[in-house]
Amino acid sequence: MYKFMADHMVKRACEWLRLMGYDISYPESHDDTDILAECKSKNLILLTRDIEFYKRYNRSIYMDSTDFRQQVREIVSMFPPDKHNFFTRCPVCNNPLDEISTANMDSNKFSLVKKRFKVINYCPVCKKFYWKGTHYSKILKEINSLIKNNTGNM
Ligand SMILES: [Zn+2]
Numbered sequence: 294m295y296k297f298m299a300d301h302m303v304k305r306a307c308e309w310l311r312l313m314g315y316d317i318s319y320p321e322s323h324d325d326t327d328i329l330a331e332c333k334s335k336n337l338i339l340l341t342r343d344i345e346f347y348k349r350y351n352r353s354i355y356m357d358s359t360d361f362r363q364q365v366r367e368i369v370s371m372f373p374p375d376k377h378n379f380f381t382r383c384p385v386c387n388n389p390l391d392e393i394s395t396a397n398m399d400s401n402k403f404s405l406v407k408k409r410f411k412v413i414n415y416c417p418v419c420k421k422f423y424w425k426g427t428h429y430s431k432i433l434k435e436i437n438s439l440i441k442n443n444t445g446n447m
Pocket residue numbers: 383384385386387388416417418419420421
C-alpha cells in the first residue's frame with residue numbers, strides 16, 4: 294500500500310483521505326529539507342501545492358487546485374480507495390484505529406454509546422474514541438460524493 298506525505302497546504306484533503314484509510318503523514322517540521330528527508334527515508338509520495346517543492350522530489354504529486362475536494366478527487370483517481378479501509382485510521386494523527394469493546398467504558402460518560410455499540414474505534418495516540426454516530430452519515434455522504442464525482446461509475 295502506498296504511503297503519503299501531505300504538505301501544510303493540503304491539510305484538509307489529508308484529513309479526508311485518512312478517513313478513507315489512506316496512510317498520510319503530516320509534517321511536524323516547516324522546513325522543506327526536513328520534510329523531503331522524511332519522504333525519502335520512508336519512501337513517501339509527497340502531495341504538495343508548492344511547485345518548487347514538487348520539483349525537488351521525484352515521487353511528488355503537484356496539487357493544482359486550492360479546493361480540498363478537488364485535491365481529494367485527484368488522489369482518489371490516481372490511487373482508488375478501498376471501502377474496507379474506510380474509518381480505520383485516525384483523521385487527526387494517521388494512526389491505525391483499534392477496535393475496542395464498550396463494555397469497560399465509563400457508564401456515566403458513555404451510557405448512550407454503550408447502549409448503541411458493542412465495539413467502537415479508538416486512537417491510542419490521541420486517546421480519542423470514534424463511533425458511527427450522527428457525524429458518521431454526513432462524513433460517509435461527503436466521501437461518497439467525492440468518489441462518485443470522480444470515477445462516475447461507482
Ligand atoms: Zn489519533
